Each structure stands twice: as C-alpha cells, then as structure tokens.
Amino acid sequence: MEVDGGAGDGVSVSVAVVACTAMTIFYVAILYSPTLILRLPPPTSFKSYMTRRFICAGISTFVSLLVCAFILPIKSWETPYLFSAYGIHPHHTWEAVLLPLFLTSLMYTGSFLLKFFSLWTSLTEQSGQQIDLSLHGIKTVLQNFINWIHSHLCNISSWRLYIVAPLTEELVFRACMIPLLLCGGFKPYTVILLSPVFFSLAHLNHLLEFYMHQDSSFLKACMVVGFQLGYTVIFGSYASFLFVRTGHIAAPLVSHMFCNFMGLPAFFSPRTRMVSVGFVAGVVGFVYLLFPLTSPELYNDRIDNCKCWHRYCEWRS
Template identity: 60%
Template sequence: MEQETGMSKPVAVIACATMAFLYVAILYAPTLILRLPAPSSVKEYLIRRFICATISSFMSLVFCAFLLPLRRREATYLFRVYGIRLDHLWQAVVFPLSLTCLMYAGSLVFKSLLLVDSWKEHMHLGEGNSLNCIKDILQNFLAGLSSTASNVLAWRTYVVAPLTEELVFRACMIPLLLCGGFEIYVVILLCPILFSLAHLNHWMEIYGRQNYSLLKTFMVVGLQLGYTLIFGSYASFLFIRTGHLVAPLVAHIFCNFMGLPKLFVRRTGMVSLAFIAGTVAFICLLCPVTQPHLYNDGTNDCECWHGYCSSNLNSKC
C-alpha cells in the first residue's frame, strides 16, 4: 500500500512533525535569527507573530503541494485537497457551528441567565421601559463589537490563530497522513497530538512571563494541552468528514470565543442540565450531521470526502 501511494508512513509523519516544528519555531525567528530588537509594545509583538504565522502557513502549503503524490497539480485541484472550496459553503458553516454549539449548551444557558438578570435589574431600577433596555443592550453589543474589531489580541484569537492553525494542522497534515496510508481513526488521533505539542511553547511563556510556580505552570499547560487534544480530534474529524476547511475553522473560532464549556453553576442546576442535554445531542448528531454527502456532490462511494481512505488510495493519490 505504501508503495502504491508513493509515500511511506514515516515520510508522512516526519513531514507533519517538520511543519509543526516550523509553525512554532518561526515565531521566534525575528528575535533569535534576524536579531531584531525586542518589540516595544504588545501590538508590535503580535503583528510580528502574525507575519511569522502567515509565512509558516504559506511554506507548509507549498511544501505539502510538492510532497503529496497527486496526479494533478492544478491550483483548483490543490485547493480542494486543502479543503479550500466555495461549494456547499453554507452547509460547512451552519451544520458544524450548530453541532459545536451543543457542547456549549451550558455556557449559552448561563449567558442567557446573565442577560435576563441584567434585564430585570435594569427594569427594577426604573431606568426606562423594555424598549430602552433593548436599545441599551444593542448599543453595548455594537460597542463591544467595535472594540473587538480594533483589538489586536482579538485578531490573534479569532482570525490569525484559527486560520493559520487549520491550514497547517488540518489542510496540510491530514492529506499527507491519509496519503501515507494511515487509517482515518489514526489520523484523527495523530494530528491532534502534533497540534497539542505545537502549543508547548505556552509553557515557556507562562512560566517565564507570568511568574507562575512550576507546578501551577504544569497544571495550566496540561489543561490547555488536554483541551487542544480534544478539540484537535474534533476538528480533524470535521475536516475528514466534510472535506471543507471552513467546517473546522468556524468551530475553532467559536471555541476560542467561548473558552472552556461551562459545566455547572452553584446557584442553578439549569446550566448542568443544559450541558448534559447538549452533550447527549452532540454525540447523537455527530455522525449524521457530518455525513460527507451533505458537503459534496459526490463521494465516489468512499468513506471519506476525497477518496483518501485506505480503499481508494491508489486511485486518488
């Protein structure tokens, strides 16, 4: 099988590990390699990282294009391999986003309760009628949206990090591993490991800059790695099932926005009930909502979206 695909499993793994290392290492290139002076502000620091992450992603896309044993090298075909498509776009946005929301049912209920409490407090203080209350809420929402759009940290969290990470760790790595002959379930587990290891640089940042103790640093980073491992598996599953890069991308942005799911709140059990109900619904709908035929015109009777599964490697790669 490995000879038929033109790529061995070790080559695929080494290529993915190289891209993961490059994605992290290049972030430190301005200071360590180019010997640029230390950034004078957080904004300058993040802009440097934006540029480095963009360069790394582009290099990975080019590297992957040359390494993949594809019979066709047209740009449109390569874009489809990377999951960069415009067809079935609304399905790739709405279905995965709705599915991801189920895991945050507890958090969404909690936020709704806070909104209701704010409404009641506003009305109790006699600060106006319900129409004025709605107007104030909308104004606060628009003000927050405007503030977020001009915040460089928000751009990192909601745009640059999700986009570059999905390009490297999903669009590039998954086709390589599948063409290397790995089974789909192995790819879903292997990609998140590389994805999690690429976040180990947070250990140095937390320990060195926030003056945490070694134990607290390990606990914080361990929690982050566990979360990225779980999310990485989910994002890889979405990409393989849908063949659309937008699917894991919108899930990534939403998860970054919501943070960790809210499991319980002391004052009410509604949050816990919502979380449990959402989790059950998520498990039940995970496979039906991500069926490949919902996101593709044809799957050639293949288990995955592009014919990269083990039964079709020779015909597609």
C-alpha cells in the same frame, strides 16, 4: 496504529510523519526567529509583538501549504484541484459552516443558559428602574453593540484568538497534515487520533512562556499547560474528525473560532442546576447528531462509493 499502505501508495509513512513533525516545529520555531535569528530589536509594544507573530505564522502556513503540495501526489496543479487538496471548496459552503457550528454549539448549551440567567438576573435587579424602549433607548443598545464589535476589531488579541490562530492552525494541522497522513497510508480514525498530537505539541511553547512571564512555579505552569494540552488534544481530534468527514476546511475552522470565542463549556453553576442539566442535554444531543450532521453526503455531490470520498484516493498513482 493502523496503516493501509506504504511507499508505493504515493507518500511513505516515514515521509508523512517527518513532514508533519517538521511543520509542527517550524510553526513554533519561526515565532521566535525575529529576535533569536534575525536579531531584531525587541518589539516596543504588545501590538507590534503580536504583529510580528502574525507575520511569522503567515509565513509558516504558506511554507507548509507549499511543501505539502510538492509532497502529495497531486495530479493537477489547477487552482480548483489544488485547493480541493486542502479542503477548500466552493460548493456546500453553507452546510460546512452552519451544520458543524450548530453541532459544536450543543456543547455550550450550559454556557448559553448561564448567560441567559446572568442577563435575566441583571434585568430583574433593574426591575425598579424603567426600561427605555423608546427609539433613543434602542439606538443606545445598538450603539453599545457596535462599540463592542469595534472594540474587538481594534483589539490585537481578538485578531489572534478569533482569526489568525484558528486560520493558520487549521490550514497547517488539518489542511496540510491530514492529507499527508491519509496518503501515507494511515486509516482515517488513526489520523483523527494522531494529528492532534502534533497540534498539542505546537502548544508546548506556552509552558516556557507561562513559566517565565507569569512568574509562576514550574509545577503550576506544568498543571496549567498540561490542562491546555489535554483540551487541545480533545478539540484537535474533533476538528480532525470534522475535516475527514466533511472534506471542508471551513467545518473545523468555524468550530475553532467559535470555541475560542466561547472558551470552556460551562457544566456547573452554584446559582442554578439548569446549567448542569443544559450541559448534559447538549452533550446527549451532540453525541446523537455527531455522525448524521457530518455525513459526507451533506457536503459533497458525489462520493462514488469510495472511502476516499474527498478525493484523496485520486492523488495516489
């Protein structure tokens, strides 16, 4: 494990690692505090249960951001400078949203093709029926689309998957931990491999929940959660890579939301080989464009020939 410096550089290695570990434990432990510590009565519905978790996740995120601000050797507490410590920038926002989103979507080329073939099959099966292209038919399609959006907006699970979980996890495990580890002296690529470990450990509680609530064997629970942990390590490395390369928290955030929405990439379908071909083509495109589309010059006006182009070096006294 490569480390650039020690305590003299502003944040010691031990402080950085201990702080990241504490944030991970706190992020998970606080989810169970309403019933175990505060002794509140059990939630009466799934919605109230998730609302409690949203509040707990919000509190842990705020505390992590606050603690991180005190640990990092930040020279100025002015809002723009402080926000920049977490990768929150007003500039190059569109680049930080669209380019990583396009890059991530390449991994889902097979999924897009599978969706297209499913839609095409559905249309061909209805070929004997007349497709309504009238104004009324178009209004019906639009209304169905609006109803679909409304159903997601009213679904508490959708808020968890697409908003709360990505936002809080990216702020804690990327915006807080990566600056700490970098200022602790870890090299960028070491951080990209190390920070996902904390990210995956934060999902270990799913093992207990799956084992208890799904009435599954412990072996099956371990296999399911083990697969999930492997996926979180891979995605965590990618999200960390995006944050380190772009310096924008928006880059891993939109990618996280998109991946949660799409699920696992489709790489095979018994109905058509084109899904596998599309998946391979998407992977090739992803690898080819990975570094060009995450070049720091695309997301920052000035990098001053400094490896700490996202200004982490300026925090060191």
